[in-house]
Amino acid sequence: MLEAGEAPCPGFSTEKISFEMVISAVGHPLYLNDLRSHAGKRPAPVQMEVPQTVKRSSGIKPNLFWDKTAYVLGVTAVEDSDGQLTPGQGKRTADEHAAFAAMHCELLEGIDDDGLRALLAFLDKWKPEFFAARGFPVEALDQNIVFRLDGDTGPNGAPRFLHQRSSVLPLLVISDQRDSALCLVTGKEAPLARLHPSIKGVMGAQSSGASLVSFNDQAYESFGKSQGENAPVSEQAAFAYGTALNRLLAKDSTRNLRVGDTTIAFWAEAETPEAAGFSEMLMSNAFSPPDEAAEANMLRAHVRKIAEGRAGGDPKFDPSTRVYLLGLAPNAARLSVRFWHPGSFGDFARNVARFWDDLTIEPAGWKGPPAAWSLLYETAIHVGGKARADTIPPLLGGNVMRSVLTGQPLPRTLLSAVVGRIRADGHVNGRRAAVCKAVVNRISTKEEIPVSLDPDNTNPAYRLGRLFAVLERAQEAALPSLNATIKDRYFAAASATPARVFPLLVKNANHHLSLVKKGESGGLGRWLEKQLGLIWLGLEADLPRALALEDQGRFIAGYYHQRWTKSEKNGEDQ
Structure with missing residues (x-):
């Protein structure tokens, strides 16, 4: 990724930068330029390689050569009496700016570089009240800012920032004087990472990033080791995996x-x-x-x-x-x-x-x-016609993807969740029926549920699903103005305990078929009656008292096939 220009150099990270402070050779603030992209509806920060970001929790830790305005300029956005945002200071803004200035003064002491000397002069002269006095834009408050020496250009003739000057890189190199140990990733002796990098872009994790490896309490430490020493990974390896993952997970990444x-x-x-x-x-x-x-x-x-x-x-x-x-x-x-x-x-x-x-x-x-993700939405609760992603069972996404990638059976929890949604909302569509088919067939390692309607399939659960579809169609044909069909009232019970429900449904179906045959749809009535007879011929006299989860999946598939397959007789959806 580094060779392809997709990743920052060691010691750097890619961050969102909004403004640049242009300073003179003697440290005077000249301009606060807007670097954001204005192509969209709202100005968007640019992605820039800057010295690697520090990990903050509740303490004060400044970044090198860049940071938000509270650290760099000692100002943050506060509301005035009219509710307008103005430059001001919070409870610890002054301490943040002091820490930023002190760190750079210590790091750059005796440095022989015009740009870095200009930065030291700027930090010595700057006062937070200068922000408003010089009319700097309010939009810059709490945004990330970098520095540039006025008139400074790189080898290619383009303007360059202070952190891009050649004198900066040696200041970012990790000292090899730290205790070295065997890195679990590279297998080499190297200085260890005390804190691992924050990984951004993982849905549901903290927006500031979360760590793959961290030890935030003594209960997780052992043998007298602290923090990263408990899982020894070198600074170089930690930087590499963190940088690569952050690039792969970036919003503009297709990976x-x-x-x-x-x-x-x-x-x-x-x-x-x-x-x-x-x-x-x-x-x-x-x-x-x-x-x-x-x-x-x-x-x-x-x-x-x-x-x-x-x-x-x-x-x-x-x-x-x-x-x-x-x-x-x-x-x-x-x-x-x-x-x-x-x-x-x-x-x-x-x-x-x-x-x-x-x-x-x-x-x-x-x-x-x-x-693969579309399967999960068939397990979600729908509100206002839209699926709520937060109602998808946890861990299901990872289990489904593991099955897809390895060819192993799809998880039974997927089937259970889909059957549960059907029992709750009574909606049987092609996607849910396909999920039932896929899970059942992979578990049984053979095609128990076919792609399309199979009249010769003798599985009791499949045939009962077909039977229910015919009974529903007979009711609809006889009583077209009904607000609720037998599917709305009995589908959940029929798919779980058929012996208790089907005798009642069949008894009512005789009345429905009689009405249909006497009306204008007499041909449809006779066709439905024939279908009932053919399906019954493949069933035992004693219907199953209860259907297991996989059989409920077969029931749903049989219902879907029978309900939505075109009739050979008249081309109508049956």
């Missing part, structure tokens, strides 16, 4: 996605950057397939080509390309690893293709290849 409560980072290693980029693009599209039919068909074709090893010498379709997927979720102030899956591009393509095949059902539940 991450969210599935439930899990944030997934993924990447590929190939012989050329172009091949790696193609692999990552295909992985991203496989997780969130496009809606446009032509693009979706092309995606299916590419995945099949890789899954079947038909690379044809093209490195982009090489099934041996290494791919890596990391699932992260918030856990208090830390991050939990939901899954870690290194593998080959070919295995990834085969498992994704199988996942799509498992969810294939007629009539189709999706316009194109299904996205």
Whole structure:
């Protein structure tokens, strides 16, 4: 990533910067320039490589050569009597600015660099009241600010900031005088990271970032070791993994996605950057397939080509390309690893293709290849027609993705959650039926539930689902003005305890069929009566007293097939 210009140099991190303070050679503040992008509806900070950010909790810790205005200028936004924001000071703003000035005065003492001497002079002369006196913009308050020496340019002739001057880099190099130990990542003796980097971009975690490794209490320490010494990782390795993860999880990155409560980072290693980029693009599209039919068909074709090893010498379709997927979720102030899956591009393509095949059902539940995250929304509570993501069962996203990536059976908890939602809201759609089909078939390792209606399927639960659909259709045909059908009243009970419910439903169906046959839809009535007879022929006299979870899934699939398959007789949805 460093070689490709995608990651900052050691000692730096990518942060959001909004303004620059331009100072003269003797430290006078000349301008406070706005660096933000004004292309959108609101001004947006620019992403800039600056000296690595410090980790703050409740203490005062300044950053080197940049920070928010409270540290850099000693001012923050406060409300005046009219409710307008004006430059002022909070309870500890003065202490924050003093810490920023003291740190730089100590670090830069005796430095032989015009720009850094100008910074020292600025810190010596600056007073917080200068902000308002010089008419600096209120929009800069509490934003991150960097410094630039007036007229200073880099080797390419472009203006450069103070932290980009060659004299700054030696000041950021980690001293090797710290205690060294064996790094668990590299296997080499090196200075250890006392605090690990904050990882940003994980959904549900703190916006300021959370750590993969941290020890914030003596109860978690042992053998007299403190903080990072308990899990020895070198400064270099900690910087590397933290920088790489933050780049992968950045908002503008295409190498991450969210599935439930899990944030997934993924990447590929190939012989050329172009091949790696193609692999990552295909992985991203496989997780969130496009809606446009032509693009979706092309995606299916590419995945099949890789899954079947038909690379044809093209490195982009090489099934041996290494791919890596990391699932992260918030856990208090830390991050939990939901899954870690290194593998080959070919295995990834085969498992994704199988996942799509498992969810294939007629009539189709999706316009194109299904996205893994879309399954989770079938388990969520809907309010005002929209699914509430916070009601998706925790851990489900990680478990589903683990099954998709490894080809293992989909979790029974997914089936349980979908069946539970159907019992609660009575809504049986193609997506929910497809989930039931996929989970049941993977658990049983054979196609117990077919893609489309199978009249010859003898499974009692499947046939009972079909039977319920015919009974519902008969009621609708006989009593079209009903506000609530038997599905609204009895579906949950019929799918769980059929022996108790179906005798009553069949008794009422005889009356419904009699009404239909006497009316204008006599042909439909006779067709429904025939369907009832054919389905009953495949059932035992004693109906099951209760259906297990997998059988409830079969019931739902049978109902969906029978209810929405076109009638061979008249083409109507039955």
